[in-house]
Amino acid sequence: MNQKLVVGMIQQSCSSNRSENIDKTIKSIRKAAEKGAELVVLQELHCGPYFCQTEDTAAFDLAEPIPGPATFEFGKIAEELRVVIVSSLFERRAAGLYHNTSVVLDKDGSIAGIYRKMHIPDDPGFYEKFYFTPGDLGFTPIKTSLGTLGVLVCWDQWYPEAARLMALAGAEMLIYPTAIGWDPADSQEEKNRQIDAWVTVQRGHAVANGIPVICANRVGLEHSADDKGAIQFWGNSFAAGPQGELLARAGSNGEELLIVEIKMTRSEEVRRIWPFLRDRRIDEYGDIVKRFRD
Secondary structure, three states, X not given: OOOEEEEEXXXXXXXXXXXXXXXXXXXXXXXXXXXXXXEEEOOOOOOOOOHHHOOOHHHHHHOEOOOOHHHHHHXXXXXXXXXXXXXXXXXXXXXXXXXXXXXXXXXXXXXEEEEEOXXXXXXXXXXXXXXXXXXXXXXXXXXXXXXXXXXXXXXXXXXHHHHHHHHHOOOOEEEEEEOOEEOOOOOXXXXXXHHXXXXXXXXXXXXXXXXXXXXXXXXXXXXXXXXXXXXXXXXXXXXXXXXXXXXXXXXXXXXXXXXXXXXXXXXXXXXXXXXXXXXXXXXXXXXXXXXXXX
């Protein structure tokens, strides 16, 4: 990986118009490239609305194969601009078998690799278990022309095990395409607690593993398909360094393009003074594979 890497994070709202969403995203990718970005990270399920607020079999029509139309479109722009793009798609693997999948497009437009979301939530407004089969590719980093990327997706970001396994497999940074927000009915105090926890846990992954973290989250109010609910996606896309230091952070309300320069050699420097990987007691961690230790 280069000593310095310029990363662009695209935070935007999404409508039900797929072509408009993609056109807007590609415009932002172009702006990121103009500002020097070599790696561009998109938010979770960026081609359309967050359909998981309700359980509706018609929503499966939004899924597409990989490779398919979206990978062709984003691969084409990756090749044109010579950038690596981390995208997030609703994958149709087979009839009745669907995944929430991140696809990494390399600078030549090829698919460098895919990651299928491993942790699938099932909460009010986030009925993802209805749609997505848990990933079966493991926590395997994706090798690109820019380096080795530990790509995870949204709900994965709460799990230190996922971050650790990516780091142990050689990931040089952790990347989280994300779609998370508040229930508009929540109190301001509860909203503050939720977003503070979300930022804190991911900064903790950076600290514990000594590598940068990149998170691109969507923004805007999206009503459910039945108009009985809504999610206010909270934005706050950010980048953190290997000691958890915030390098860039977007706001809660508007669309933003974040550009950040990451010094990749800092991971080596930090791991030398904080050798957490050296001091792990792997001989005593057997119980970690149990659901709960009774």
